[in-house]
Amino acid sequence: MESNPVLLESKSSPINLLNEMQQLRLLGHLCDVTVSVEYQGVRAEFPAHKAVLAATSKFFKEVFLNEKPMDGPRSNVFLNEVQVADFASFLEFVYTARVEVEEDRVQRMLEIAEKLKCLDLSETCFQLKKQMLESVLLELQNFSESQNSEEDSATRPSVTAEAEREPPDSSVAAPGHGASPEGLAAKSKEKM
DSSP states (O other): OOOOOOOOOOSSHHHHHHHHHHHHHHHTTTOOEEEEEEETTEEEEEEEOHHHHHHHOHHHHHHHHTOOGGGOSSEEEEEESOOHHHHHHHHHHHHHSOOOOOGGGHHHHHHHHHHTTOHHHHHHHHHHHHHHHHHHHHHHHHHHHHHHHHHHHHHHHHHHHHHHHSOTTOTTOOGGGTOOHHHHHHHHHHHO
């Protein structure tokens, strides 16, 4: 008698794998590449794992697949015109699937994602920029609506003020102010 196949799937395994790879990177264990970045004289080196970089970045995948075996077990990659903070954030994102950056750096993160051909980061930055734009548009719309309502309320009191100046049952109401000649005649008779 054959048994039916069952699926064994871990929801936590991908997160645990990323966390463990991040810890290995931070401790410098099993790292087989050093990425050197330089921008306006500021330079830094980042040890990393080729497999992680190649899996998350088409740029690194192309570099590592085209490497000559005589380069040795540990290779170096040099990135010019990449800010140290941006590459550090890039690494944190590819190793953890999340990174916290200032709003004004989102565009730079999008640029580094495109330069390094990292689709996940590029998509994440694009979605965040879209949300930020929608938020700004909503604020502008709310501001515009509040301005319109302030203008409306500023014109309404003057109309009400004119109506309050004239007593409602005045026998001398002018025809242009909502009183018909028949209504005026009827009011005059009532007062007599």
